[in-house]
Amino acid sequence: MNSVEVLYNSVMLAIKGVSIEVPYGGMVALLGSNGAGKSTTLKAISGLLSAERGKVSRGEIRFDGRVIGDNPPQQRVGLGICHVIEGRRVFEHLTPDENLEAAAPMSLSRTRVASEKARIYDYFPRLAERKSSLAGYLSGGEQQMLAIGRALMTQPRLLMLDEPSLGLAPFLVAEIFEIIKRINRDHGLSVLLVEQNALAALDIVSRGYLIENGRVVMHDTAERLKANSDIQEFYLGGSQAKSFHDIKHYRRRKRWLS
Amino acid sequence: MDIAYVSELAVNGALTGLLYSLFALGLVLIYKSSSVPNLAQGALTMLAAYVVLALSRQLGFPLWLAIAVTTIIMFLAGFGVEKVTLRRMAGRPIVMILMMTLGLDIFIRGSTLAVWGGTSRSMELGVSYDPLFLGPLLLSRINLAGACVAIALFVAFLLFFRTRRGIRLRAISDDYVASWSIGISVEHGVALSWGMASVVAVASAVIWGEIQGVDQSLSQLLLKGLTVAVLGGLDSIVGAILAGIVLGVIENVGSSYLDLVVGGGSRDLIVAAVLIFTVMLRPHGLFGRHDIERV
Numbered sequence: 071m072n073s074v075e076v077l078y079n080s081v082m083l084a085i086k087g088v089s090i091e092v093p094y095g096g097m098v099a100l101l102g103s104n105g106a107g108k109s110t111t112l113k114a115i116s117g118l119l120s121a122e123r124g125k126v127s128r129g130e131i132r133f134d135g136r137v138i139g140d141n142p143p144q145q146r147v148g149l150g151i152c153h154v155i156e157g158r159r160v161f162e163h164l165t166p167d168e169n170l171e172a173a174a175p176m177s178l179s180r181t182r183v184a185s186e187k188a189r190i191y192d193y194f195p196r197l198a199e200r201k202s203s204l205a206g207y208l209s210g211g212e213q214q215m216l217a218i219g220r221a222l223m224t225q226p227r228l229l230m231l232d233e234p235s236l237g238l239a240p241f242l243v244a245e246i247f248e249i250i251k252r253i254n255r256d257h258g259l260s261v262l263l264v265e266q267n268a269l270a271a272l273d274i275v276s277r278g279y280l281i282e283n284g285r286v287v288m289h290d291t292a293e294r295l296k297a298n299s300d301i302q303e304f305y306l307g308g309s310q311a312k313s314f315h316d317i318k319h320y321r322r323r324k325r326w327l328s
Numbered sequence: 329m330d331i332a333y334v335s336e337l338a339v340n341g342a343l344t345g346l347l348y349s350l351f352a353l354g355l356v357l358i359y360k361s362s363s364v365p366n367l368a369q370g371a372l373t374m375l376a377a378y379v380v381l382a383l384s385r386q387l388g389f390p391l392w393l394a395i396a397v398t399t400i401i402m403f404l405a406g407f408g409v410e411k412v413t414l415r416r417m418a419g420r421p422i423v424m425i426l427m428m429t430l431g432l433d434i435f436i437r438g439s440t441l442a443v444w445g446g447t448s449r450s451m452e453l454g455v456s457y458d459p460l461f462l463g464p465l466l467l468s469r470i471n472l473a474g475a476c477v478a479i480a481l482f483v484a485f486l487l488f489f490r491t492r493r494g495i496r497l498r499a500i501s502d503d504y505v506a507s508w509s510i511g512i513s514v515e516h517g518v519a520l521s522w523g524m525a526s527v528v529a530v531a532s533a534v535i536w537g538e539i540q541g542v543d544q545s546l547s548q549l550l551l552k553g554l555t556v557a558v559l560g561g562l563d564s565i566v567g568a569i570l571a572g573i574v575l576g577v578i579e580n581v582g583s584s585y586l587d588l589v590v591g592g593g594s595r596d597l598i599v600a601a602v603l604i605f606t607v608m609l610r611p612h613g614l615f616g617r618h619d620i621e622r623v
Contacts, residue, residue: 143509143511144512159506163502163617164498174492176492176493
């Protein structure tokens with residue numbers, strides 16, 4: 071996507087000219103603090119902005135060389151973009167099995183749906199164990215797995231994950247990230263990962279973007295981002311204590327960067 | 329008090345109750361996908377009855393063909409009503425959508441009154457009115473036939489909600505943003521449920537039109553249907569069936585005793601009392617789903 075701006079309710083400018091690029095089969099992270107515009111960026115790509123009265127007011131979004139700015143969300147899913155929205159949002163009154171079934175495209179034959187389900191249960195064996203209890207009663211980690219599995223049922227080529235680690239125990243985060251990496255490797259699926267948990271995210275992606283106040287302020291490979299002193303201090307839970315003077319210094323740097 | 333008399337009242341009440349359930353099914357279908365109680369369902373039912381009559385009397389269709397054509401017309405009408413009036417309301421406060429369905433109700437009732445007038449017509453379904461005895465019980469044939477139709481439709485819809493398309497509709501009612509995110513066309517799903525509710529309206533229009541004649545009072549079924557739907561939990565088909573039977577039995581048995589005391593007209597009182605107590609004591613009804621809270 072290229073210098074995209076998003077307006078909410080025609081007044082509030084949530085992101086101001088964000089340009090990001092996800093290569094085929096690549097894994098990219100979008101980092102930043104609360105309210106920086108990460109989720110808005112994902113919604114602009116998936117088309118879910120319209121559910122919140124937001125709209126892309128400038129810039130263009132391309133997928134596979136095609137401008138998709140005007141397509142409604144269900145068409146974008148058809149093209150192969152799937153957005154795992156923040157907070158898991160599984161269908162609580164459906165069983166995990168039905169959750170997966172609901173996400174299968176109508177064009178998929180019954181046998182294909184069964185084999186796709188089997189593939190997902192293979193990635194997430196925990197889901198297979200609980201496939202006929204209501205999804206609302208699954209644990210947080212299982213719900214996140216279900217949300218990802220459900221997204222995979224749509225046969226995506228670009229999977230966008232919004233804070234998959236939110237509220238999960240570290241060992242579960244590690245498990246889920248490991249699976250995401252495996253899927254990326256096995257199927258050449260492109261992944262755009264939004265995270266506040268920068269440490270976990272930078273471990274599995276190849277490139278990262280840092281967003282602040284609706285702008286991309288930094289863009290580099292994962293290794294170089296991890297090594298960057300500002301990132302280390304503010305997003306990776308910096309090692310040495312600093313005085314408030316230096317925060318002022320960071321402010322100055324930020325302004326210069328944007 | 330005579331056991332045979334009470335059981336006759338109860339059985340006939342249950343049969344009538346199933347017909348309330350049939351009406352309530354239309355409400356449940358729409359509520360399931362869009363979480364809106366459709367206040368225009370009574371008017372839609374009445375409209376369906378008038379369309380059947382217009383086709384069979386004015387255009388001379390045989391009755392079965394008139395019903396079949398009406399089913400198609402009403403499906404498209406329901407689909408269209410949703411597209412034209414409700415689509416643009418998506419994301420607005422629920423009370424606005426409710427007002428919109430109320431407006432639709434008044435509009436449809438007004439237009440049927442203008443086109444077909446206020447005189448009562450009969451459906452002339454051809455069901456015999458000879459008494460039907462089941463052991464010692466005297467049953468109404470038309471109610472029995474209607475109850476069979478109702479049960480057939482319930483089974484059909486219960487099966488439908490297990491298919492992929494049906495699961496998608498249930499997904500929409502669960503979380504429409506999440507549904508969008510996995511490529512479900514929420515708009516299409518809601519329109520489909522309006523179409524199906526209008527088809528159900530045809531079934532209940534034909535049967536109720538036969539029972540009480542086709543006139544404006546047909547739209548008053550909304551009150552009983554709404555009571556059944558609320559008692560059953562608004563989004564549960566099984567709930568609507570059981571609630572209909574419960575309401576029918578309470579109403580029939582209760583009113584036959586209360587009428588002696590108050591001198592008639594206690595049926596609506598009982599229905600109103602059931603509605604009020606349900607909302608007060610058990611707002612999610614008998615089978616309504618609770619929001620799942622994890623601890």
